[in-house]
Amino acid sequence: MPINVLVTGGSRGIGRATAIACGARGWSVGVNYMNDAAAAEATCEAVKKAGGEAVMIKGDVSKEDDVLAMFEEMDKRGPLNGVVINAGINATSMPLADMSVERMRKVFDTNVLGAYICAREAAIRLPAASTAGQSSSIVLLSSAAARLGSPNECVDYAGSKGAIDTLTIGLSKELGPKGVRVNAVRPGIIDTEIHASVGDPARLDRIGNQTPLGRPGSAEEVAEAIVWLLSPQASYVTGTNIDVTGGR
Template identity: 60%
Template sequence: MSKRILITGASRGIGRAVALLAGHRRWSVAVNYRDNRTAAEQTVNAVRAAGGTAIAVRGDVSSEADVIAMFDAATDAFGGLDGVVNNAGVVAPASPLADMTLERLRRIFDINVLGAYLVAREAARRMSLASGGQGGAIVNLSSAAARLGSPNEYVDYAGAKAAIDTMTIGLAKELGPAGIRVNAIRPGLIETEIHASGGAPDRAERLGKMTPMGRAGTAEEAAEAVIWLLDDRSSYVTGALLDVSGGR
């Protein structure tokens, strides 16, 4: 069955990989981006080339008005939504907590926690059977950092992702009767641009060698898990935290 989905932060990394896999399934995809319109348009074109339908939607997930506007755009374009991938997220350069500035902490929590909650809230409002929606699935992007803690690197990011785990569990119970499944994947060391934005472009390759599987993962491997959780094949799965971390 064809799906209509919105993916936040879909111009790069795992979000882009999810969009392309959805395109291969001929799904309709709203590609959200914050700044890089060129990258978003490239993702849109790739989804269309794969056989899907796609639009680019600008919006900062930490802005309530932007979140509402992106959902409006996706709903207007597709006639509704069947799934939302809560993917947008950021890290900052590796640092112990004692050296982190308030500005850094606010940015990490505004985007990774508040932004994710705003997106989940809007998805609940739009897809709930109680409000005239048709039900659907929310897939949150957590991280293995939520259980590892990321000491001396990203304890702020790790704490933010732990909040996503808790939100996933609670929201799954809250929205089950409304016809909405809520799950999360917890990627480990995945080869994406997020490591470069944190000041360590070789981090996934370097640390991936120490995982039980002996390598870093790919964005496509993480995306396969997201697509499964969106699809009807996972129809009895909700409240799950699925590790995609090579055993780390």
């Protein structure tokens, strides 16, 4: 029976790299995206080329109806074994004193509420895979910002990822008795589009070069940690947050 995994925000960055890494293991992947259908289609083609199966699933994770439709689409493809809760947003770098309520609400609606809704739907479904003797795992995407705070840049984003750390701990204790593992990965400075999106494309090299390893990380390096946590090889790992930060 194929391993079925849903990756939210799977059309670009860490989500895309994760979907492709899942495909390389022969898994079937639901690639969630919100607007960029071309990027999602390209990711699905890359997953298939790597050796897996893939389906595009459009949906805004901050909207409950979209999330329900997303999971219902995955239900059609057989029992769900894994969910990677990756979809998230950031905004232009600035101190908290300059942030509007609209900006903060958008960040929290996507990064916190969206993650919780997706985690709820995963919690409903994944125990069935465990009962059938299959691997069953949720991996959430946190951030080094949760422990660094991101002062003068994005304390709202940092706070949203702190909520993910708490969700990981609490949900792992709820679902552990049902055989479902819940873990998180905490990326550091990773080479994705997010730095340009917050108006500071030079941030990648400026901060990445200050890490103990002397460079930013790649989306593929984060994906390897995610896929390991999804896999049966991490069968005794739950309630854990893995830093992929180059030592920062």
